Amino acid sequence: MSAPARPAPTRMRGELVVEGLSFQYPRAERPVLRGMSLRVAPGESVGVLGPNGSGKSTFLSALLEARSGHREGTVTLAGARAWRRELVGYATQEVALYPQLTAAENLRHMARILCPPERVAGAVTATLDEFGLRGRAHEPVHRLSGGWQRLTHLAASFVHDPPLRLLDEPTTALDFETRSRLVELTRRWRIDGCALLVTSHYPEDIEQMCTHAVVVRDGVVARHAPVPELMAAHRRELLLETTDAGTSRQRRLPVPRTVAELRDYLLHHADGRERLKEIRTTGARLRDALAADPHLRGAVDDE
Numbered sequence: 001m002s003a004p005a006r007p008a009p010t011r012m013r014g015e016l017v018v019e020g021l022s023f024q025y026p027r028a029e030r031p032v033l034r035g036m037s038l039r040v041a042p043g044e045s046v047g048v049l050g051p052n053g054s055g056k057s058t059f060l061s062a063l064l065e066a067r068s069g070h071r072e073g074t075v076t077l078a079g080a081r082a083w084r085r086e087l088v089g090y091a092t093q094e095v096a097l098y099p100q101l102t103a104a105e106n107l108r109h110m111a112r113i114l115c116p117p118e119r120v121a122g123a124v125t126a127t128l129d130e131f132g133l134r135g136r137a138h139e140p141v142h143r144l145s146g147g148w149q150r151l152t153h154l155a156a157s158f159v160h161d162p163p164l165r166l167l168d169e170p171t172t173a174l175d176f177e178t179r180s181r182l183v184e185l186t187r188r189w190r191i192d193g194c195a196l197l198v199t200s201h202y203p204e205d206i207e208q209m210c211t212h213a214v215v216v217r218d219g220v221v222a223r224h225a226p227v228p229e230l231m232a233a234h235r236r237e238l239l240l241e242t243t244d245a246g247t248s249r250q251r252r253l254p255v256p257r258t259v260a261e262l263r264d265y266l267l268h269h270a271d272g273r274e275r276l277k278e279i280r281t282t283g284a285r286l287r288d289a290l291a292a293d294p295h296l297r298g299a300v301d302d303e
């Protein structure tokens with residue numbers, strides 16, 4: 001028997017706009033967030049990067065006013081300040097499930113809170129299928145492995161198919177297969193017009209699950225860039241794009257240390273038939289040197 005289709009969502013797609021968000025825990029000496037500003041459009045997934053303790057989890061919870069403390073700034077979703085909770089799914093860093101209940105019972109419990117009554121059964125079945133949890137649906141959660149518990153936690157957090165999804169270190173404990181499933185799900189959610197915020201310590205998570213990333217430092221957004229750009233900066237790579245008879249080729253190479261080394265690259269990689277189209281580099285000194293080179297000027301992309 002085929003699973004009942006997920007009932008058509010009354011999904012309100014809209015941009016998340018955060019302006020000047022500050023947050024201070026009760027009795028703390030100073031605020032953790034000091035004026036974070038950020039936009040996430042439908043179909044975008046923004047990775048939140050930063051060292052331990054920089055405030056990534058605090059940021060996600062402060063969006064929802066989930067923790068006690070002093071909050072300032074504005075947060076709107078599709079222009080509305082007062083969100084309906086069915087619009088947001090929040091998968092916290094810690095797995096939050098009832099261990100004695102089965103995966104299906106946990107999902108049903110959340111669906112009863114977050115969905116209209118006529119949608120509960122359909123939402124549970126569709127989410128179990130979406131996350132590949134059918135085979136484990138009737139196991140008590142405490143008997144599941146850490147990875148399946150994490151996946152069940154994510155499923156329970158998004159059982160109501162919300163347009164805004166917050167994922168705090170979602171790949172913790174996932175093995176290769178379940179992680180790949182999650183990466184694929186995030187891709188589908190984006191195509192479906194959801195907006196995502198994802199924290200992770202793993203660059204490959206950000207690379208595979210996010211379109212953009214922000215770096216949080218000293219309680220503010222220190223950098224906001226498309227993921228390829230940010231990852232290039234992280235790895236200090238050189239992106240070399242050449243065209244040959246209308247076909248573009250991109251190569252990622254380690255950043256050369258000198259312009260002479262770059263010339264060698266070009267001789268080596270872009271042979272006579274290929275025309276140099278673009279060099280993009282994150283090495284500031286190299287960029288300056290390239291800009292000063294009469295042969296290469298114009299091929300350098302500003303960051």
Ligand SMILES: Nc1ncnc2c1ncn2[C@@H]1O[C@H](COP(=O)(O)OP(=O)(O)OP(=O)(O)O)[C@@H](O)[C@H]1O
Nearest residue numbers: 025026028032050051052053054055056057058059
């Ligand atoms: N309930 C709390 N009360 C007071 N301070 C807190 C509370 N929760 C977190 N903090 C403090 O807020 C700061 C930011 O913590 P947060 O967990 O948001 O950082 P994070 O970037 O998510 O860290 P990690 O990468 O380790 O998960 C830390 O200094 C932390 O000690």
